[in-house]
Amino acid sequence: MASSLEQSTVARPVSGEPTMNAADAALPRHPRLRASRWPARLDLLQSLSGLLLALFLIAHMFFVSSILISPQAFHTIARFFEGAAFLAEPRPWIVSCVVGVVMALFMLHAWLALRKFPASFRQYRIFIEHKEQLRHSETGLWWIQLWTGFALFFLASVHLFGMLTQPELIGPYESADRIWTGNMWPIYLLLLFAVEIHGGIGLYRLALKWGWLQGADPLAGRRRLRIARTCFSLFFLGLGLVTLLAYVQLGIAHADRAGERYVPHKASSRLAEHGRPGGLEFALSRRPGE
Amino acid sequence: MSDQRVLTLRVLRSSPGEGLAPHWEDFRVEEAEGMTLFIALNEVRETLAPSLQFDFVCRAGICGSCGMLIDGRPGLACRALTRDLGPVITLAPLPVFELIGDLSVNTGKWMRGTAERLQTWIHAQAEPDLTALEAPMEPALAEAIYELDRCIECGCCVAGCGTLRMREDFVGAVGLNKIARFRLDPRDTRTDEDFYELIGDDSGVFGCMSLLGCHDVCPKGLPLQTQIAFLRRKMASTGL
């Protein structure tokens, strides 16, 4: 009855024709791994790079917000990263190196994430249609992440390039001048929103993706994670806004001497002299949680 | 009876065999107590549109035939009570699957393809001796396997998955859940390395973007979120 298979293909039945000889598939398997291991590694790398970037972001936010304590605090931290604590004098190229590592991570993450972007207009349209039909929060979150991620390609690149090439210009006056006199504040404002939203959603989705912190009842676990995500984004957005405002005000105050480097003792006397510390205090009074 | 509603069923109609382009058509039916979309659609077919195509089999939420987009969300029409829906109900066929006509899609062909691709059967070394005592299994393990075995292949997770809609070679939650089910089953002698062959790439578990549409629309409440995360961990460590 060898003819039966040929005949059945001639008749083109609606469905159910096996696409492979499944009986063969049940034969002993090849002991050798045939599938590439790279998809697993790339998937891990995407998550890992995202996680590291998010952790860096958290640390970074705390460092830059030290301006809210005092310009001196920020100055100290900035110099610390130039190796002030263990070298004879600060070396800004150390910062460049750190920035370089972050930038590499950022590029790696972006490259890996790009794989998941809609690859054609058709896919793009389908996803939008799907999202609008489904009205589903997690699906919507991914779309936000996609667009914030896309924005970060540009916003974060600008910032990272600046830090890479001019690491010595990280300091209370230097940063404030860049933000205000250098007209960078609109980019920082957008960057702040993009990065905090992207990071918050990213961490949340990372936990779901790998099944972390899900607890005994996954649904309750997801609710908890959702609350944590909202708190995370709100806290860092708030902190970021206040910090940015502080730099803007310092930048305005320092606009007439833009380009002047910060020197600790001199700065404090200057400020006292001119009696214009108000901006900073104003900003401090708006710190969240106080 | 004065508060009885008249429902509008807005159905996306099409007949690819006849080259009829998709278009919306409204049907009005009087709502009855305990009415489901199964009842409403049959009434439409009996009284208004004898050519209307849809698939029901068990009409009890067990067989998975009647998945469709109900107001945009995938669900089983047989157990969708009209009282839980608005006065205008939009009904469309599940996307991804080959369209047969109106609300009817070819889930069978897709699922068979998945079964062949993922080899969703027990791979045992030897034929069982049917007259001998069966191999014992821990009661809790049997129940855990059944938990994953409850999938009815209705296709709702497929239609609810943004990833799959963009990339049609993605295996989908239904397939990943099956791998999780056979992985759990000690009667299946396949190892993680074997499963990696089947789902260890971007059309497999690593393609999942954790949108969780699958988990949130599954009519059987399968733990898809946790199972896919679990598989991702296992496959990632296998791939390392």
Added chain:
Amino acid sequence: MRIVYTDVLVVGGGLAGLRAAVGARRRGHDVIILSLVPPKRSHSAAAQGGMQASLGNTAKGEGDNEDVHFEDTVRGSDWGCDQQVARLFTHTAPQAVRELAAWGVPWNRVAAGEREVVMDGRRVSLSERPEAHGLIAARDFGGTKKWRTCYVSDGTGHAMLYAVSDRTVAEGIPVHERMEAIALIHDGTRCHGAVVRNLVSGELSAYVARATCIATGGFGRIYRVSSNAVINEGMGAAIALETGAAMLGNMEAVQFHPTTIFPAGILVTEGCRGDGGLLRDAAGHRFMPDYEPEKKELASRDVVSRRMEEHIRAGKGVKTRFGDHLWLDITLLGAAHIDGRLREVKEICQHFLGIDPSRDLIPVRPAQHYSMGGIRTDARGQARGLRGLFACGEAACWDLHGFNRLGGNSVAETVVAGMIVGESMADFVESVNGDLQVSTGLVREFLDAEQARLDALLQGKGSENAGELMRRMQDIMTDKVGIFRSGELLSAAVEELQALLVRSRQIGIATRRPGANPELVTAYRVQKMLKLALCVAWGALQRTESRGAHYREDFPRRDDAQWLKRTLATWGDAFQTLPTLSYEALDVASMELPPGWRGYGARDAIEHPLTAGRVSEIAAIRQAFGHADRFTVQQALMSYEHLVPECFRGRNARIGESS
């Protein structure tokens, strides 16, 4: 002319058809399965409670074996079954469960030690043996002496269907979905395959096969209120009937399941009562013990359904605007048990009734559930009257169930019959009888005839509405050929159904497209379904006794003297309006278990003249064999082993009983 050739053609993708297909495929033959729907959507998936097989692993199943299962089955059938088939079945059922276990069915397992169960409305403690730990568990079901129903929560059919369906994929068996066999190709003595309609494109093709197996399930949809899926329209049985050569057996034997939710008719498993659930009336009174002191809620289904309707007639039901119903109470089982073992029931209650069965009572009323009748076959599944035609599962009258089947025996039958018929078809195909001797001229004749019938419907000027005929038929069957039957009602039903059959020849349809066309499908199916309905009603009218599920109020006693026989229906002439009935007597003298009282229900049967003689003969044989083992005694009483395919002949091992 499209012709597909294959060794074995299986019509129907439910458990029976799939298992038969695997059997034939494993013997090296090409098999094609036709299915109206994707196989995993088949109605087998709706079997909830479990599958009977005498493994005897649980404490309450200890001491169970083929003998006990056999006796329960015969009593359940009200002595209507073929006892050799019942033996063949009870012998093979444990192997079926174990095979399914190996194929991945996650049977619930025995946990050693103490556990609490609900029995007869009380919580009692059971102790499971340590040596049974991890073996396949079983629950209680109606009409059984032992706890014998192996189960997977209450999704047993689903789990079994998925395992077997996946096995067909593993074996590489093609399933041609959305394909409907609308006629059998035959020459009056030999079946050569089927004319098949593609439900999507409307095209006809011929599937020519050496062996053709009908496994299309039951025909519950000839009733208005039925637990059956909407595809259970009995087309397999109908096309066999239309050959005029094959015959349908015991079509009047229709089972009504006691507990389907009211008014939707969706099944809630017998496992609810097996696990300790109770039936209550409007006053909250548990009424079954009043009627059936021995088995109470767990008498056989025919008895419980009848008692429920009787109670409703006495005015004790809950009155609603849809009619009366009773309550099923599983609240006493507790939420944990329901969440674990009765979760489909819970889901159904939530979605269709908006209630939580761990707190609320479930409104239930009996509804049509199962067709004991079907294509009459011999013990190996070969149809009477047409060589090369086989049948298994609910579509067949293999005659395991007689006039009432036990819960859990049908899902077991699907797989067991599939195992046996798969071997049987392979044997046939390998024999000279299985050689294909069909001319393409005959095939063309059948294709042309079917095409002409469809064209007549599509292009004709008939004025009858197919949907209306269908509804009318369903109403007649539910109202007049239900649980309580009488000559008066049945005569009226037969008359009306005949009129409908005549009208059905004048059906006109509005949708004239040849492809996917639900109206056309209803039209040609209702013509066939009316014939089945007439077989049921006419057979019921002729049978002037009450046996199992067939209950005549005007003839309330079981009459073994007159009616210990099987009804056979044929339909020789397409234009006749009634089936031709003949009868096949059951041989009391060769029965292993001669007719008697069932252990529940009525005790007033009219005895067969040979019964007493057979009873004493059996007593003598038992005495003569003294202390011989049960197999030897059984063999002496009624031999059946020659009917078992060789590969299934071994003895079933149990704890303390080796294979």
